[in-house]
Amino acid sequence: MSQAVAPVRHVLIEGNKSYHNITEDLSSPTEKAPSREWIIAFSLAAAFLGLYVFAVCWTIWKGIGSWNLNRTINWGWDITNFVWWIGIGHAGTLISAILLIFRQRWRTGVNRAAEAMTIFAVICAGQFPLIHMGRLWLGFFIFPFPNTRGPLWPNFNSPLLWDVFAISTYFSVSLLFWYTGLVPDLATVRDRASGFRRKMYEIFSFGWTGSAKHWQRWESLSLILAGISTPLVLSVHTIVSFDFATSVIPGWHTTIFPPYFVAGAIFSGFAMVQTLMVITRKVLKLEEYITLNHIDSMNKVIVLTGTIVGVAYLTELFIAWYSGYIYEQFAFYNRVFGIYWWAYFGMMFCNVVSPQLFWSRKIRRSIWWTFFLSIIVNIGMWFERFVIIATTLARDYLPSSWSYYSPTWVEISLFSGTIGLFFFLFLIFTRVAPVVAIAEVKHILKVAGSQFIGKNASSHGGHSSVQIKKEEN
């Protein structure tokens, strides 16, 4: 790919890398023995995954009664976690697809990890609709397929059914997109590997040879998938929001939910990407690929979406007041000042107030602030879903049925267990595939004019220019 050279552009990859350096740096984590940190982190994640498996078995064995939900609040931590994870799973596709379309070239440094995160987050999210069912073993009733029960079809009016379609589509497309991107990189790893590893990578890289035809098809497929994914970024959380918006319960029944949920999802997704990237770049020594500029850009997205979410919160309050409808008014009054007021204020602080710190460039470019605030944002987004679900149900139409809810150890274990599951998968991923997209990063190695002019130009030597030539051929 030929690049226009303009001296005003900044480097996207620091450290004066050569193409070889990139291959070395990014493939090596899959080749070396795991570090001590990795082993500790992995054991921890595996332990939490074990807890998760135990809690799931417990739930299925004992029944949903092992949770503290009750006749009034029939969803609690389960669906809160579901929506939370789905939200987190939004950044990957957004970075891959929408930023691709907007030609945000910096995205290549983080898109691989973000997509992986998406897939793992959706896997975590997908757990909850399954295990929250009273009769998990009959969960297949929800799939529309010709059957011997009539045939009896699912209810196409139900947002829960739309969920099934939305999430499975999103998962499939994200997986395809991610894997498509992985193929050339797996081939790179294959080329460097030997023995059994080589054999495995050979299988997984689908016989990639790097021929021009391969690249051409690869590019087309990526583009098509990006095209398909783009509306999905908006549709998934829109449909998740329908789980609430189509109901009749004041506090759920609002038209603002789709954009509000999507913004929230991108918000939390970026926060989670930040959390992971900050750790990954440190542990895998990728500071030169995932640079402060990346962190800066993503923080900008966070402050934008956080503000959108904030506006949505205020709009809700305004509309509730403006509606003149007692149930709506009380539902929102209760959200702010009711029994779960602490959750509302937690949400407001974490989601609306805390991201405003990112107006400061200094904070935006501070690793520690970014890490800290990304955690805060994720806590806030969890609160948001809890506020929407539990607070609303706790005080609905009939005061006689008002109730309160706090989780049991099983529900807490399930939540912390999915975090274990998430990191379990992510840590394995860092060991088997390049965390940064090698092929794509190489595209953006030379975007800054400074790399071609002056003293920096010489550092690349003939080696790199040969490679450029090769690619241009």
Next chain:
Amino acid sequence: MHHDNGIWVSTEDLNKEESFLQAAEKEFSVENMAETDGNWTASRRDFLKLMGFGLGAATLAASCEIPVKKAIPYVTKPDDIVPGVANYFASSFVNGGDYCAVLVKTREGRPIKIEGNTLSSVTSGGTSARAQAQVLSLYDTRRIKTAGTIEEGAVKAMGWADLDNKIKGQLQLGGNVRLITNTIVSPTAKKALAEFMEKYPNSKVVTYDPVSSAALLAANQQCFGVRGIPTYKFGEADVIVSFDADFLGTWISPVEYARDYAAKRKIKSMKGASMSRHYQVEGKMTLTGSNADNRIQIKPSELGAAICTLYNEVAAKLGGSSISAPALNDKAKAALKKVAAELVANQGKSLVISGSNNIMEQVIVNKINDLLGNINQTIDFGTINNLRQGDERDMARLIGEMNAGQVQVAIVWGANPAFELPNAKQFKDAFAKVNTRISFSGTMDETTALCTHAAPANHQLESWGDAEPKTGHYSLIQPTIAPLFDTRQAEHSLLEWADSANLNRQDEQPYYQYLKSHWASELFGSQSKYSTPAAFWDMSLHDGVFEAPAAATTVSFNPGISLNAAAVTQPGSSEVEIAFYETVNIGNGQYAHNPWLQEMPDPLHRTVWGNYLSIPVEWDGVNEINGWKGLNDGDNVEVEVNGQKLTCTVVRTFGQLPGTVAIALGGGRETGGCGVGFGVNVNPWLPVDGGLTQYFAKEAKISDKVGVDKKFACVQYHHTMGVTAMGKEEGAIINADEKTLGNKGFQGALTDRSIIFQVNLNELPELSEKMAEFHQKAKHLNEQTLYPDNTDFYGTGLKWGMYIDLNSCIGCGACQVACVSENNVPVVGKTEVHRHHEMTWLRIDRYFYGDLENPKVVYQPMMCQHCDNAPCENVCPVNATNHSMEGINQMAYNRCIGTRYCANNCPYKVRRFNWLDYTTADTWPANEEQVFWAEGDEKPYYADNLVRMVLNPDVTVRSRGVIEKCSFCIQRIQEGKLTAKQENRAVLDNDVRTACQTACPTGAIVFGNLNNPESEVSKARKEMGPLAYQVLEEINTRPGVEYSAKVHNANEEMFS
């Protein structure tokens, strides 16, 4: 194998051919296998065959353990049983002084449901929760199963013949015999008793009631010469003043009173609507008080003073002599003055009653009625109510006798003095001195555990018997199932021991013959309708009731009576007084072992499984409503009365007068069933005054919080619907509870909801207008839809609907228990209710409104509203809940996967999820730990096959993980439709009546076909005009249930 048993399988076998014998020796033939070099080898095909067989056999043998289910066919089908078709037998529910004429529904020979008997003019088809739950006690696993001796609280089996001999031996020693009973209303049982006493002249019957009305009986004896309770005509009284008598819930004959009371209070049409006015004078909030138009609050010890004050006021107007009334609080005094004026204005059309157990207080009440001319008008001594006959002073005498060693044989029949008496401890000590102690009790209650011999009586549903609840009103009891255990009717035992010549021991059912001949000899003659005793008997048995024409009798007040104000209770001066009361479900513990009744929420406190200390609430004027002393629901406190301490759990109660607390009787049973361990036994706290048990104590010491009840079980957290009080910040009367919602409160947050509409009678037209406006507004809102549907789906054929008259609903809970019984609703136990996992399909929401210190109450039966635009239906991903063409919201349990979205989306919160395996229907028992286990049982309550006999075979037992809810008794609808179809006619009101509807004593629930303009439900809704409303009408759910506004007839001057 060849056997020499004459059976052969082939001619080779017959001829005993060598080859056959050899072949037969080898069980598995290998002829087809190839033999190579003396080794058997298997071909590929053989290998496959053998492996297939082996795998198949192993799979069959190892993996499919199919539980053995026994279905025993009728070898000879009984004539009157058609499998799948219910039989109804007219019978009666009698337990001491509780009476209800009932129909017992049986299926394949098992009683499964109690219905009211509409032929009875006493109960008119109404039932009580207690009657409804009776069927469950039949299948109590803890019933005593054989006769025998009692050793260490357990029965050591002994044949009836041996037991009879032994007891007869004791009786024939000629010592004093005492029979301890609660009220007996059966004339035939009394005849049997008479025979027994004739045989053993030293015997005597001692009767007391678990909750006493002895003073009333004694006062009537003094005033009118009749030791009996007159018939109170609540339906003819325009003004009712009740001094602490809970006549709608527990006092004497509540089912009868409730019907009459409600009839007088139905708003039949908007124009010229009238209803009686009901004043209740009490300190605690009773079920009756909660229905009153005006409550006049007094401390329990001020009851005498209040009665005297009213007397003086009435006497002053009507020329009676005044008495020196003890001091009464000013507010009550002023109120009673107004009451007196109203009573005087309604002479002969008013009614004053009292639940007091002080003779002089009852005498004064009688005098008030006499002055008002109510005697022989609203108070009819011509028909005596027999439901209370006991006198605890007789028990005190008996204790003396037993202590003196004068009693040799004691027979306990239907009573449980070791628990029910205030002086149970003295009773127990004295009782131990009796040589032979025999119990007829069906369970090992506290008294039976102290006995030497158990002669367990049949359960009433296994018994023959009769009852005369009121003079001339007879009612039969017939068995609906053969005795489940080796038990025998108490009457039979008595006659047996009396060597009665009238008991034909050769007969299959000797007491049946005895009963029949009693009716032939005593009652046949009192009628002229039937010419033969056989026809008379058959028809009486068919109807269940027989009412002999009664002669009108009048009485007059004994002029010799002098009213002595000194003999009434003198007001106490302590800081806190405590009142004791009976609840509609548990009584004084008689019903504590019935899980249906334990899990039926107390109508007022909404608590289950135990008795809780009601404490007053306090409003801080700003934004908090606190319990007295800062106590919270579920806090434990130590209460000391008469020097005895108990730890009680607190429940905050609106309407509880400050300076008083109250607690229900009947908690803390020690033996005999699954109610053991719930609540506290407060009977030892009851003071005795002049030999009569008093249901209050003038002093109670209540500690601060000493802990919490971690399983505090209450089904309603939020209790109010806009109680008003003075707001400090506003300087005006505000809705106090709305001020407590959230930080600064939200005025209108409760009262602006379209859940309850209420009004005082004088403002009825205004409310009517307001509601018409509301309907308009709701209609307008509901028309703003993206999906205009002009299709009238339900305009033809059947469209089921319900109408609930909140003005008739008194909150008694009979419907709730009926629903549990009809629909196999599981009992979940205290822990699960604590977690808000109760499963009841029908609940009765109770809201307090009006003055915070003395609020009014509205009860709202709430069940699935069967919305025609149901929010639950469109969100179910698998169509498990859907709408029938007849407007019924249906649940297909088998289809439900348990996402619970429907329950979230139900605005009425009536959907119930099976959180755990409550019915123990799962195939593996590992998850049954948390479901209801009665103490000491080896398996969950519902896992026992005996208990499961109570299940209605027409209703699916739901499994874990599915949603369930009210089905409008779909099984009854189906049955009714089939009946109509068979008779080739349209479905009529009487074909389908829901369980809640038939149970209701006041007719508050009406059900039927809305498409039939002549149906009761259509007419009722139409008559109410705008006063009929749908709950949350404006959210376009289009419910199939309508309610009517609650109308009070309060004397508003009283509080101005």
